[in-house]
Each structure stands twice: as C-alpha cells, then as structure tokens.
Amino acid sequence: MGESNFVDYVKIYTRSGKGGRGSTHFRREKYIPFGGPDGGDGGDGGNVILRGDRNHWTLLHLKFERHILAGHGQGGSGRLSKGKDGEDKTIHVPLGTVVFDGETGEFITDISRDGQEFMLLKGGRGGKGNNYFKTATNQAPKYAQPGEPYQEKKIILQLKLLADVGLVGFPNVGKSTLLSVVSAAKPKIADYPFTTLEPSLGIVNVRDSYSFVMADIPGIIEGASEGKGLGFRFLRHIERNSALLFLVPADSKDIKEDYETLLNELIRYNPELADKQKILAISKSDMLDDELEQALTEDLPEGVPFVFISSFTQKGIPALKDLLWKTLNEQPFHDLESIVHKPMDVRLEDLEDDFDYEPEADDDTAGENDYAGFDLDE
Ligand SMILES: Nc1nc2c(ncn2[C@@H]2O[C@H](COP(=O)(O)OP(=O)(O)OP(=O)(O)O)[C@@H](O)[C@H]2O)c(=O)[nH]1
Numbered sequence: 546m547g548e549s550n551f552v553d554y555v556k557i558y559t560r561s562g563k564g565g566r567g568s569t570h571f572r573r574e575k576y577i578p579f580g581g582p583d584g585g586d587g588g589d590g591g592n593v594i595l596r597g598d599r600n601h602w603t604l605l606h607l608k609f610e611r612h613i614l615a616g617h618g619q620g621g622s623g624r625l626s627k628g629k630d631g632e633d634k635t636i637h638v639p640l641g642t643v644v645f646d647g648e649t650g651e652f653i654t655d656i657s658r659d660g661q662e663f664m665l666l667k668g669g670r671g672g673k674g675n676n677y678f679k680t681a682t683n684q685a686p687k688y689a690q691p692g693e694p695y696q697e698k699k700i701i702l703q704l705k706l707l708a709d710v711g712l713v714g715f716p717n718v719g720k721s722t723l724l725s726v727v728s729a730a731k732p733k734i735a736d737y738p739f740t741t742l743e744p745s746l747g748i749v750n751v752r753d754s755y756s757f758v759m760a761d762i763p764g765i766i767e768g769a770s771e772g773k774g775l776g777f778r779f780l781r782h783i784e785r786n787s788a789l790l791f792l793v794p795a796d797s798k799d800i801k802e803d804y805e806t807l808l809n810e811l812i813r814y815n816p817e818l819a820d821k822q823k824i825l826a827i828s829k830s831d832m833l834d835d836e837l838e839q840a841l842t843e844d845l846p847e848g849v850p851f852v853f854i855s856s857f858t859q860k861g862i863p864a865l866k867d868l869l870w871k872t873l874n875e876q877p878f879h880d881l882e883s884i885v886h887k888p889m890d891v892r893l894e895d896l897e898d899d900f901d902y903e904p905e906a907d908d909d910t911a912g913e914n915d916y917a918g919f920d921l922d923e
Pocket residue numbers: 714715716717718719720721722723733734735736737738739740741742763764765828829830831832854855856857858
C-alpha cells in the first residue's frame with residue numbers, strides 16, 4: 546500500500562500562531578519631554594482552517610505535510626503601530642474527510658461540502674500595547690500584554706468516500722466486474738481473491754437521466770472487523786454509503802449464510818451499519834438455469850430485496866439499477882449526511898507514521914508559550 550496514490554489516511558501536527566506582544570513604548574520627540582505611552586498592540590496569530598475542496602479526491606497532497614504551522618503575530622511598536630497578523634494556514638481536504646484528534650481518537654468534524662470551512666485552531670490574540678492601559682491615575686503605564694499563546698493539535702484525517710452505493714462481498718465474487726459493467730470505471734478484474742486492493746468509484750447512469758455513485762471496495766472476509774484480510778482498512782468507506790449492495794455468487798454453498806456473515810462483520814465494525822438500506826444481488830447467475838434459480842429463491846435471507854444478476858450476460862442488470870435508484874430515493878436526503886462516525890481507536894492505528902514534533906532550532910516559539918496575563922516589560 547506504501548506506493549499507492551490512494552491515500553485515505555494522514556496524521557498531521559498543526560499549530561496556530563502566537564499573538565504578538567504589545568509594545569511598551571513612549572513618545573520621544575523633541576520639545577515633548579514627557580510624551581505619553583504610544584505602544585501599539587501585537588498582531589494576532591494565524592488560524593489553522595480546514596476547507597472542503599472538490600478538486601482533491603484523496604489525501605495524497607497531504608501525505609508529506611507532517612507539520613502545518615500558521616504564522617505568529619508580530620509585536621506592536623511605537624507610534625501606536627500594530628504588529629502584523631500571522632498568516633492563516635488553510636488545509637484543503639477532499640469532500641468526505643473526517644477529522645479525528647490524533648491523541649484521543651475523538652471525532653472532531655466532518656467535511657463534506659465544497660468550500661465548507663472549519664476553524665481547527667484559533668491563533669492567539671495579539672497583546673495590548675501600553676497605550677491601552679493609560680488611565681487617569683496612571684498616565685504612563687510601563688507594561689503591555691504579551692500575545693496569547695498558540696494552540697497545537699495532532700489530527701488524523703480520514704477519507705470516507707462519498708458514494709451512494711457500496712459494494713459488499715467476499716473476494717472474487719464479481720464486484721469489480723459489476724462496477725465495470727454498470728459504469729465507465731475500469732477496475733482490475735481477475736480470477737483470484739484480493740484483486741482489488743484499493744477502493745474505486747464509478748458513476749452509474751440510470752435510464753439516461755439519473756445517476757448515482759457506486760464504490761467498489763476490496764473483498765471482505767470473516768474477521769475483517771478485527772483486521773483480517775484487507776477489509777478493516779476499507780470498511781470505513783461504506784460508513785458513508787446510503788445503500789449497501791451485497792454480492793453473493795450463484796455458486797455459493799449457502800447464499801443466506803454468506804449474506805449473514807458479511808452483515809455481521811459490518812455490524813461488528815460499526816453497529817450503525819445495520820440501519821443502512823441493503824440489497825442482495827446474486828452474482829454470476831449465468832451459471833444457473835431457471836429451475837435452479839427458483840430453488841435458490843426459496844432459501845434467501847428474509848426482508849432484503851434481491852436480484853439475480855450476471856455481469857457477463859447483463860441479466861438482471863437494468864432491474865438492479867432501477868432497484869438501487871428506487872432505494873436511494875426512498876431515503877430523505879438529510880439522512881445521507883447524518884452518519885455517525887465511530888471514534889477512532891488510535892491504538893489500532895499504524896504506529897509507523899507516528900511522530901513527535903520537535904520545534905526546530907530557529908523556531909522562536911520553542912519553550913515560549915507561557916502566557917501568564919500581564920507582564921512587566923522593559
Ligand atoms: N460466470 C461469471 N463470472 C463472473 C461474473 N462476473 C465476474 N466473474 C468472474 O469472477 C472473477 C472475479 O471477478 P472480480 O470482478 O475480479 O471479483 P471481485 O469481487 O472484484 O474480487 P476481489 O477484488 O478480489 O474482491 C473473474 O474471473 C470474473 O471474470 C459473471 O457475471 N459471471
């Protein structure tokens with residue numbers, strides 16, 4: 546997976562900017578022996594902002610950005626001059642990015658719309674200069690405020706594909722073949738398990754006028770929810786799908802049992818997956834004659850709409866597309882967005898890409914984030 550361009554997980558250290566220090570300055574001009582305080586305020590520290598950007602499809606562009614640091618506010622100076630604000634840093638993320646706290650695994654936010662912004666870390670406010678503290682009884686305050694400190698956070702960004710329909714099935718059951726038949730996508734297809742190593746998306750046209758997005762994910766095996774096979778890493782991609790299309794091949798020993806095993810894996814991974822709309826397609830049914838098909842129908846799982854399909858002969862494919870379209874439309878739109886993300890268990894995550902941030906030698910904030918209110922300034 547190391548060389549892949551499909552990057553759906555990154556961990557980043559982020560830090561906002563420190564507020565600039567207020568200035569303690571007094572007017573010094575010829576003929577004005579006791580010029581009053583004229584120390585300006587410090588500039589505000591830069592913010593770290595997350596922004597949805599539909600031009601990005603994966604997190605690849607962030608893979609090597611381990612540290613994202615906003616600029617510090619500059620100190621104020623004499624003549625009431627305010628320090629310059631620190632530069633904001635905007636992290637552009639693909640739609641479908643879910644943000645977790647890198648230390649606790651807690652869910653932070655979910656970016657699903659183009660242009661959607663989330664203030665991750667606010668920069669420290671600039672300190673007030675001594676001019677601000679001038680009062681009737683203290684005409685010449687010799688103090689100013691330091692800037693507010695920066696904030697820092699390690700975050701984990703996860704991409705959860707925004708597909709309408711997710712394909713769920715054991716390896717080698719014909720998931721990728723189906724996607725290649727109903728969309729223009731060209732996933733790799735072969736007669737062995739785990740041909741598909743990373744998810745791909747295809748746009749499915751229905752009756753020339755509608756379309757929806759279907760996601761092909763690597764095959765799931767029993768134990769996937771505990772990390773067996775490739776399944777665990779990719780199960781999160783179906784958390785976002787509105788409907789799940791289960792594929793069980795016609796030559797399965799027990800279609801109902803296969804379906805239940807798959808469903809159990811999903812539920813063990815995230816119980817909310819149980820509430821999703823489910824459809825069963827019996828794939829490769831070109832291998833069946835009518836009589837056999839009739840016999841199998843008697844023994845299918847209850848309460849799940851089903852279709853017998855064949856990607857080779859197109860059998861059942863139009864009916865399947867219609868059924869999927871109907872199912873998607875039965876759902877109120879807002880349900881699509883209201884998916885609850887289970888918190889991450891950071892202990893289960895790969896530690897290979899873990900890191901600690903060491904401020905560099907020329908980083909002027911090193912050990913200097915000790916905001917203690919007012920301080921006397923010379
Ligand atoms: N008879 C028949 N074979 C099919 C059909 N669809 C796919 N196959 C064959 O099944 C095998 C597996 O197909 P894939 O589409 O790669 O299966 P997959 O579910 O994506 O497999 P993984 O990516 O490994 O999980 C290939 O040899 C296909 O040619 C079908 O409709 N009928």
